[in-house]
Amino acid sequence: MSTLRNVMIYSRYERFWHWSQAVLIFILFFTGLRIHGTHEILTFGLAVTIHTWAAITLMVLWVFTTFWNFTTGQWRQYLFKQGIVKVIRFYAWGILVGEPHPYKKSLQRKQNALQSLAYMTFMTLIGPALWATGIAYLLYNLWSHFAWSNEALWIVAILHTAAAFAMGTFVIIHIYMTTTGKTPLHYVKTMITGYDKVELSEVEAAYLAETKSVDVQ
């Protein structure tokens, strides 16, 4: 027998890093586009200063979050899962004709297969491409005297900008996906309050009640 309970699936730290990462990425995209020359809402110098400090803050946040992911075992949530084709089919078609979502959330599987793949790409490709090229950019003065520095700076700028646009695309799709819950704001509320309805087996419910490791309402 299982019961549907209101469970804290996103802990306080998880919500903190999620929202602070979101704010920092918006700031970085906005100031990065100014540096790139897409708009002139800020002066170039101010954009560079804000971009640099927001980037340093984001990299510190990523270090803490990687540590948190490994020490809490939450990294397992991001591993490849079966059933990705069913999830893609749901978002391409099933969602339009009112089919139920093919995946049920559990405490051990908070993300569906498509989400895990998207977040894994974010963490292993887009994120590292941004910080690696960003750090190379920041340290330009250390390698500007080499004969190859002009060509290298050009490559760094192209890769950084390409990764920034990949990040922008990720964010737009991510925001669209957040509106596809029971109501358009359901998933956003979950990431604010931490609570969502999750099917708990009798054993899980008893374990959580006994250990109080996760809050269940």
Ligand code: HEM
């Ligand atoms: C994660 C660490 C990051 C670091 C260390 C970093 C660092 C830098 C630096 C040093 C510059 C050049 C500033 C100058 O010209 O003096 C730059 C430019 C830029 N950054 Fe970042 N950045 C990071 C993340 C991001 C993110 C997350 C985005 C967007 C989502 C982004 C978008 C851009 C863009 C569009 C430019 C302009 C590129 C150009 O046209 O040359 N950056 N970044």
